[in-house]
Amino acid sequence: MWDVLWRVVTVYFSAMLKFIFGPLGGYAAGLNIIVTILTTVMSMMTVVLVFTFFGDFIRQRLLRRFFNAKRFTERNRKYVGIWRRYGLVGVAALTPLLLTPIGGTLLAVSFGSPRNKLIFYMFVSASVWSVIFTIVVYFFGNEVFPDFMR
Numbered sequence: 001m002w003d004v005l006w007r008v009v010t011v012y013f014s015a016m017l018k019f020i021f022g023p024l025g026g027y028a029a030g031l032n033i034i035v036t037i038l039t040t041v042m043s044m045m046t047v048v049l050v051f052t053f054f055g056d057f058i059r060q061r062l063l064r065r066f067f068n069a070k071r072f073t074e075r076n077r078k079y080v081g082i083w084r085r086y087g088l089v090g091v092a093a094l095t096p097l098l099l100t101p102i103g104g105t106l107l108a109v110s111f112g113s114p115r116n117k118l119i120f121y122m123f124v125s126a127s128v129w130s131v132i133f134t135i136v137v138y139f140f141g142n143e144v145f146p147d148f149m150r
Contacts, residue, residue: 004031007029007030007031008031008035008039010025010029011025011026011029011031011036011039011040011043012039012042012043012046013043015039015040015043015044015101016043016044016046016047016101016102017100017101017102018100019040019044019095019096019097019100019101019126019129019130019133020096020133022036022039022040022043022044022130022133022134023036023040023130023133023134023136023137023138024137024141026039026040026134026137027134027137027138027141033134033135033138036134036138037130037131037134040126040130040133040134041123041126041127041130043101044095044096044101044122044126044130045119045122045123045126047101047102047105048101048105048118048119048122048123048126049119051102051105051106051109052105052109052115052118052119053115055105055106055109055110056109058106079107082094082107083107083111088108088111088113088117088118088121089121091104091107091108092104092108092118092121092122092124092125093121093125095122095125096125096126096129096130096133097129101126104122105118105122108122
């Protein structure tokens with residue numbers, strides 16, 4: 001019992017940092033496919049909720065205190081380009097693929113996305129990509145990562 005819970009918690013926290021770590025970690029830990037999907041979605045949505053409601057505070061108080069952030073860097077310009085080109089729906093769709101859950105949510109919050117739309121689109125994106133990534137990893141994992149997987 002505690003062993004399974006520990007594996008779920010490990011997958012949960014790793015998927016908060018990078019979305020693909022959820023399906024990869026769930027498969028490597030031997031979790032059920034449904035548990036992996038649910039854990040990955042819950043992980044991303046935890047990050048989305050925390051940064052949606054506390055993102056401005058975190059950005060203004062914590063990050064600027066510890067990091068001397070320049071306003072117009074090359075990286076920031078790329079993020080602005082992504083936002084202008086794709087908007088909230090595009091950022092939500094790209095978050096599991098290219099961005100991290102933290103990065104995608106902070107990007108959307110920085111541009112003033114309505115909270116209810118942000119949460120909805122991120123949930124849809126997390127659900128769809130979690131199912132796709134988990135199915136791919138569980139059914140093709142041994143062929144793609146023969147040394148890494150079970």
